[in-house]
Amino acid sequence: PxxxxxxxxxxxxxxxxxxxxxxxxxxxxxxxxxxxxxxxxxxxxxxxxxxxxxxxxxxxxxxxxxxxxxxxxxxxxxxxxxxxxxxxxxxxxxxxxxxxxxxxxxxxxxxxxxxxxxxxxxxxxxxxxxxxxxxxxxxxxxxxxxxxxxxxxxxxxxxxxxxxxxxxxxxxxxxxxxxxxxxxxxxxxxxxxxxxxxxxxxxxxxxxxxxxxxxRPGQGKVSPAKRSRGLRIEGFADLHAHHMSHFGFAGALIGPSPMGALPADCGGKHADFGGTHENIGTKRDWDWPVQDDSGHQVMHWTHLREAMAAAVTGGRHGLRLMISPSVNNMFVSHLISNKDGDIPLNDMDAIRLQLKAHHAFAERYDWYEIALDPWHARRIIAAGKLAVILSVEVSHLMPKSQGEWRDQFDELYDLGVRAMQITHENDTRFAGAALQHGRIFGLKHLAKKPAWNQMDPDMREAYQDSLAHISKVEKQATVSLDHYNPVGITPEGFQLLALMAERGMILEIDHISRAGRKQLWDWVSGSKAPAAARWYPLNFTHSRVDELMPGKDWFREHYGQQPKYAIRPAVGWDGKFSTLEYMATMEEIKRLIPTGGVFGVRTGPNAQEEYTPSGVDNCCHTSSRSLAQMLAQLRDLGVAVSLGTDIDGFTTLTGARFSRPAGEKPARKTE
Incomplete structure (x- = not known):
């Protein structure tokens, strides 16, 4: 019947x-x-x-x-x-x-x-x-x-x-x-x-x-936090590290898995862009993690335990807290030629998988726990564990094709998400994206390639959004590429930010356009924001100081004797030319202070202009000596500072003080 x-x-x-x-x-x-x-x-x-x-x-x-x-x-x-x-x-x-x-x-x-x-x-x-x-x-x-x-x-x-x-x-x-x-x-x-x-x-x-x-039963229900007192904690925090990106980007960008045993080699079956880029996941024996490799896993569980080691053994300086954004990019996922046939390409399904993978990791390793509020994080750390805050970082966030965004938000919240970037590489329904690396012009090329009738609804919506984004930006463009995205925060964006503030979540503002970041500051410091959002903490979780980034001409002249540095197209190697509006200005950083926000220093291989009060000789650019210039200036500004490594986020890291490619001569005798 x-x-x-x-x-x-x-x-x-x-x-x-x-x-x-x-x-x-x-x-x-x-x-x-x-x-x-x-x-x-x-x-x-x-x-x-x-x-x-x-x-x-x-x-x-x-x-x-x-x-x-x-x-x-x-x-x-x-x-x-x-x-x-x-x-x-x-x-x-x-x-x-x-x-x-x-x-x-x-x-x-x-x-x-x-x-x-x-x-x-x-x-x-x-x-x-x-x-x-x-x-x-x-x-x-x-x-x-x-x-x-x-x-x-x-x-x-x-x-x-x-x-x-x-x-x-x-x-x-x-x-x-x-x-x-x-x-x-x-x-x-x-x-x-x-x-x-x-x-x-x-x-x-x-x-x-x-x-x-x-x-679901209790979907979107917010339980009151259990407050704690007297739990002083010490150590360091990483405000931006992609622990489960292995399961993003069609399962084909970062390898091998962060779980299980370390393999003898990676197999070389990842990060292959089908002729558009070299295979950065080329097979290699186990000689990573290394700072100049963006295609191999550097957040295996053994690596995390080493980072925690000082804290675990009773010391004070180990890794104690980490914000781990689930990340994806549908355009990159489509470009990778060796994608996993069973891993979603669209952003929201990809991050659902990563969020659940975080919970699976927490079940498997008892020293790792998902933190749901600040007092919970302190209790986790006091128990000798690593407190992990789940975040989301995608360009097609809570799209219309997947339903009402408030319901999607509730689903993410129920999965443990307590931080969020409301935009990423291109505009979302919530905010304009900060331009960087000239990537937006690459999106224009990509948007012409796939057959329209071969795309699922999310991908079609993403391509339409990216084309609209490009159109708006190109009207503002100049020959020098020194231009910014005029799109700020949308009405839905302010509704989302208000809801995040109401639930005590972490607002990450790195990828919002400069126009949007100014709007956000005016909103939290003005009278139009709801009570929960007034003077709410604003945070850069993985950025750098724009004023300390050398100009393109200075940078290339300095490395004139080292062609490898002069022509390498990686992030930061062309100074401000390649970062555009993504990096935080000094004015924007100062705005964090009255809100109680934190600045996470992105530890990429970026040269820095010298900050004499640092007391560190800036004689080995893109190394930890460069990083010291920025850390010192941020300290003197009085802003709360942490790290934002962006590990496993398709980026390389700061090198050691005297490290250089094999056979390469130092730029100065003092190096």
Whole structure:
């Protein structure tokens, strides 16, 4: 009976429907609409085999599959990897189903965020959450937003044993009396099942607009922090280190994994840009971590333990706290030729995987713990552990294609996110991005390359946003490239910042345009901000002092005797020419002080102009001697200073005082 009811609603057989224009629409997803659920279970088993959860590659929906799902859900990392693979598989099927020409030819993704839907006439729409649900209870939410059409709505669960069980069916009356009305209901016994919804149009030609979502128990709930006293801590903090970037960038940029045993060599199967760049992940024996290598893992668990060593053994100077941003870039992910076929390319699914990987790491290593508030962080550190704050750093943050941003924000918060960059390499819906490295002009080139009908909705939205960003910037451009992004913080951006302040989260402002950073300062120091955001701490978590960055001409003249330095295109080697507006100005840094914010010094290989009061001879540029110039000036300014290494963020690091490539002669005798 359950299967028959599901079939009647159209879950397994949308059949052939007539559109208002009389055209026949046939579902093509996963081969046909009757097979999409078995197709998901088949992919689930394939991924479970890949990640060592079963050897039964031909496992069908059955009691055995139900047991496998329960086993996987008990393993955080494997469950996260399988979830990521299913999300990517679902997106790929969307493209195969020719979504652009016929948006009804495949199921839409049911999510923990409100998503818009629209139907005309007797068309039907199937929604599915393509990952076995990991809670016992779920709430279904449906809201009619507009239109005079009539519709029938059914929520279902698809069990691992192959059953389709109808949970709730109701009708939406024709006319506009139900406009703005919401329907919601909670159900138990859904763990391990796929969740689905079917919306069937019941009118001849009228339209209905609606919102649809599923909600976890307690989603977005903020629990009061447990305050602590008397926990003085010492040591150092790294405010920007990408601990799980191994799982970003299509799983192909940073290698090997930060978990498990150290391999004899990396295998050389990562960071290959398909001819657009040298393979920075070239196979090499285990001689890393080294500061001039941006493609190999430098945050293996053994490296973190070494950084903590002083603290663990009772000393005062070890690593005690770390902000770890989950990071991704869809453009880079598409460029990498040796990408992992089961790791998502889109930003939000990539960071979901990384966030869950952090939690898996914390489960595996008892000296590592996710901090949810400042007092919690102090208790973690007092117990001799490393306190880790989860952050997010992507260019396509909480996109419209994935639903209402507040719901997406709640999902990130529930995953432990307590810090955030509201923009990254290009503009988001929240703020304009600070230009750096001339990368924006590279994006323009990339935006012309992929076939439009081969992109999923997130990627199309990202390309449209990047092109709009480029258009605005080029109007301001000059021949010298000495220009800034005129786009500041959007109204939605201020709403997001207010919500972050209300929840006590860390505001990271590094990648916001200078126009936006000025707006933000005026906002927190003025009267327009809500009470929670007044004089709220502003933080640069991985930046440098713009005024101390040498100009391009000075820098190249200084290294005239060393061609390697003169032509190397890495970050900072051309001084201010390559950093544009990303680096913090002295005026911006001074604004941190009254807010109580912190400046995280980015430890890249950047030359610095001399700051005589430092007491350090600035005779070995791009080394720790250069870094000392900036640290001393920041100290004398009175700003709170920490490190922001950007490790595993596709960047190299400051070298030792007298280090240089083999065979290279020093620039000065004093070196």
């Amino acid at each position: 359950a299967k028959k009811k599901a079939k009647k609603t159209g879950l397994f057989n949308l059949g052939k429907k007539k559109s208002s224009s009389g055209d026949t629409k046939v579902s093509e997803s996963f081969g046909s609409s009757e097979k999409f659920a078995p197709g998901i279970w088949k992919k689930y088993v394939e991924l479970a085999v890949r990640y060592g959860q079963t050897k039964s590659a031909t496992l069908k929906p059955s009691a055995a599959l139900r047991s496998l799902v329960a086993k996987v859900q008990g393993n955080t990392l494997e469950a996260a990897l399988i979830e990521a693979g299913l999300f990517k598989f679902f997106r790929a099927q969307s493209i195969t189903g020719n979504y652009l020409k016929d948006p009804f030819s495949h199921p839409a993704r049911l999510a923990f965020a409100r998503k818009d839907g629209s139907l005309t006439g007797t068309l039907g729409r199937t929604w599915i959450h393509p990952v076995p649900y990991d809670c016992d209870k779920v709430e279904f939410v449906f809201k009619k937003t507009d239109g005079k059409g009539k519709a029938g709505v059914t929520f279902l669960k698809l069990t691992p044993t192959g059953q389709a069980v109808g949970l709730w069916t109701f009708g939406v009356a024709p006319g506009d009396d139900d406009d703005g009305r919401s329907w919601s209901k909670s159900f138990d016994g859904v763990r391990g099942c796929l969740l689905a919804a079917v919306v069937d149009g019941k009118s001849v030609s009228r339209k209905i607009d609606y919102e649809l979502m599923i909600r």
